[in-house]
Amino acid sequence: MKLFRDRRSTPLWRDEFAIDQADERYVNRRQFSKFLVLTSLGMLVGNVMIAVRSWLRGAPPPLPAAPVATASEIPVGAVKLFNYPTPQDPCILVRVAAERFVAYSQKCTHLSCAVYYEAAEKRLECPCHQGYFSVEDGSVLQGPPPRPLPRVVIEQRGETLVATGIETGARPGGHA
Numbered sequence: 017m018k019l020f021r022d023r024r025s026t027p028l029w030r031d032e033f034a035i036d037q038a039d040e041r042y043v044n045r046r047q048f049s050k051f052l053v054l055t056s057l058g059m060l061v062g063n064v065m066i067a068v069r070s071w072l073r074g075a076p077p078p079l080p081a082a083p084v085a086t087a088s089e090i091p092v093g094a095v096k097l098f099n100y101p102t103p104q105d106p107c108i109l110v111r112v113a114a115e116r117f118v119a120y121s122q123k124c125t126h127l128s129c130a131v132y133y134e135a136a137e138k139r140l141e142c143p144c145h146q147g148y149f150s151v152e153d154g155s156v157l158q159g160p161p162p163r164p165l166p167r168v169v170i171e172q173r174g175e176t177l178v179a180t181g182i183e184t185g186a187r188p189g190g191h192a
């Protein structure tokens with residue numbers, strides 16, 4: 017088989033594979049662009065599906081109301097531990113004034129150690145890494161915790177203190 021017509025003419029393989037090296041790069045760039053467009057399209061479709069699914073699911077159902085204490089059993093400055101909304105969720109209720117009760121999840125937002133109330137400092141303290149939280153609104157005062165303590169919403173119904181929900185995130189101030 018003859019590979020060259022002669023030494024000075026174009027090699028035979030050139031006729032059969034007539035793509036220059038520069039053109040080959042151009043084709044690769046085009047394929048890469050196609051890949052990017054298809055990937056972006058796939059991500060867009062995925063995000064739209066997630067948005068539609070969460071829209072169809074709607075808001076989560078409200079938490080059930082649960083009595084957690086009676087006002088007379090907790091002196092001012094004292095605490096009561098309880099579980100809400102499930103038995104696996106420890107919470108701490110603090111009577112900060114005669115007419116004011118606040119409650120929070122007892123799990124530190126750093127690594128979930130149990131916080132306790134330090135009455136002398138009027139703050140909730142985590143013993144694991146000295147994370148301190150304001151007893152007024154659960155905000156972080158010091159240490160590694162990245163978020164405020166989730167606040168348990170407490171309603172006073174006569175003598176009974178009733179947990180009715182949980183609020184998370186930044187808050188301007190906590191009230192029972």
Ligand code: FES
Pocket residue numbers: 124125126127128129142143144145146147159160161
């Ligand atoms: S677990 Fe509470 S500060 Fe680290």
